[in-house]
Every structure is written in C-alpha cells, then in structure tokens.
Amino acid sequence: MSVDEARSVGKRVLVSDIPSHREQNPPQALFFNPHDRSELVEKLSRIWTEAIPGPDIQLELESRNAQLERTKILIAKTCVLPDSSSVPTAGNVLQEGK
Secondary structure: OOHHHHHHOOOOOEEEOOHHHHHHOOOOOEEEOOOOHHHHHHHHHHHHHHOOOOOOHHHHHHHHHHHHHHHHHHHHHHOOOOOHHHOOOHHHHHHHHO
C-alpha cells in the first residue's frame, strides 16, 4: 500500500525519512532513517509492542474528513460550475422550443 493510499483510508505508516514521504505528510506516521537499520528495527519493535490491533476509528474518521476537504479543493480548482439559472433543464428547454 502506498503512503497516499494508507493516508486515504486512515492507516498509520512506517516510512523512510525521505523528502517525498515528508511532503505526503501522513498523519501519525513514524519515520526512520533509510540508512540506519537499527532505527528501523527500533520503530518496528515500537509498533509491535505499542500499537492496538484493529482499526483506528478516530484516524479513519479524520482521514475521511480530510479526503472530503481535498476533494472539494480539487473540484474548486479544476471545475467551473455554471450558474444554476444557466443549467438546461427539461422545463426551460421545452419553453425555449415554443
């Protein structure tokens, strides 16, 4: 699962500390130095001993809300919605045809 996919469904991730992963900004992520094997082992051990099994309802809810906001922003940036008075409907199309 990619970092974006995990973030979209509210899953915690353990990711290497590289610029692209920092840019993705996954919530509650644990970062490890990609050149330090012992740090990876330490982070995996931490997850294994501290993580609660099963879904994280709060993180999933936050993820859904964040996804909704990202979608709204994307739509606002890429779509120009027409004024509702200029949208063709069956009623005004029939009236214009008279």
